[in-house]
Amino acid sequence: MDYYILAINPGSTSTKAAVYKNEEVLFVEAINHSNEELEKCKSLKDQFEMRKQLVLQALAKHKFNLEKLSAVVGRGGQLPPVKAGGYYVNEAMKKRIIQGPIVNHASNLGALLAAALAQPKGIPAYIYDAVSSDELKPVAKVTGIPEIVRHSFCHVLNSKATARKVAQSQGKGYEAMNFIVAHLGGGISISAHEKGKIVDVITDDAGPFSPERSGSVPILYIVDMCYSGEYSKKDLLKKLRGLGGLKAHLGTHDCRQIEAMIEQGNEQAKLLYEAQAYQVAKGIGELAPTIDGKIDNIILTGGIAYSKMLTDMIAKRVEFIAPVIVVPGENELESLALGALRILRGEEECNEYVDRHETKEEFFV
Known part of the structure; x- marks a missing residue:
């Protein structure tokens, strides 16, 4: 049976x-939004209708009939911690995204856009491997401040998908292998994958600096800056x-310009x-x-793993640990x-989102 997925x-x-028609991509559209377009929207929620119409225009451009779709899947956003994998976009999820509390992030619109296009057609709307997917071991969640508990925020979607590809290329299942995955982009996150689960992470604010993010900075300096006035x-x-x-130091985050x-x-x-x-290798x-x-x-x-200069510098420092791909x-x-x-x-079960995170205590369970 052929499945068509947006x-x-x-x-x-x-x-x-x-x-996509099964594993085959039929077409891809990357729709850039100008500063002028975005400034007209006071919040991410205000961007919803604009983005929805642009997606519909892209489908029309390729003369694709929406009636052929089997499902729509959106990027999973900054929901309270959820399991990795797929979730149905249900009313509880939409309510959390629309009413909050939730971290303000463009990825939150993925679920709303998927639902808006799928549900009138009577087909399922999913999110998959949300940014906040949390499989950390209990020991990995502890910090030296009792009020702060570590959670898994990393590039879950691409990190898991790439690990699956590498496992498949070696004739094995993702659930049978162990990897460390460094996602090198505008933000950099590093994740430890043990037998199909991300068991620990270095988030993009707690490790290497990146083209446009500061990464980990000695905390006492940050406290001083906060109270400097x-x-x-x-x-x-x-x-x-x-x-x-890199942007703070060199005025650009474009690694091609830096090279x-x-x-x-x-x-x-x-x-x-x-x-x-050096900092990626340390992580x-x-x-x-x-x-x-x-x-x-x-x-x-x-994205910046296309830089052979950068990946060579990382690989020479860590290849003693394991082969680098x-x-x-x-x-x-x-x-x-x-x-x-x-x-x-x-081949996989889809989860039903249940919002159990109404209080701070429950949020951190």
Whole structure:
């Protein structure tokens, strides 16, 4: 039986959509949103109708009949911690996204867009491998501040999908192997995968700095900045995400431009690029003990894994731990579509979202 699946991935400045026939991609559209378009919307919720219409226009452009669709799958957002895998987009999930509390992130629109396009057709709407999917071991959640509990926030969707691909290429199942996966993008996260579960992570604010994020910074310095009177909360959040990392130092987050600087003899750019690789390698080493050093492969993925200069610098520092495999790109639309396809084929069960996180105490269970 042929299944037609529409996958939708809303990002901060773009909406990407693709239609798959089983494993085969029929077309992909990357719709960029200008600052002017986004500034007209006061909140992410206000962006919903704009993005929905643009997706419909993309389908019309390719003369695709919506009646052929078997399911629609959207990127999973910043819900309270959920299991990895697929979830039906139900009323409880939509209520949480619309009414909150929920971290403000463009990925939250994935579920709403999927439901808006699927439910009038009487077909299922899913999310898959939400950003907040949490499979951490209890020991990995403990911090030195009792009021703060660690949760799993990383590039779950691409990290798991890439690990599945690597396992398949070796004739094994994802659930039979152990990996450390470093997702190298605008933000960098690193995850330890043990027999099909992400058991520990280094989040994009707790590890290496990235093209536009500060990564981990000694906390006492941050406390001093918070109380210096020089910065608002908004200012500091921008320093952490958006205006941090390579952008803060070099004025650009484009690694192609930075590599060009290095080739032209810019010593500062060379040092910073190497420092980014150095910190990624440290993060990989930090996670090695979480699965007792029993690692089949280290995987480097994400958009800036296309940089051979960067991946070579990382690999030379960590290849003593395990063989390094580079799988560049984000592959998020494919990851969404293949997850939905496994559900439609009955190869995976789909979860029903139940909102049990009304209080702070329950939120951290």
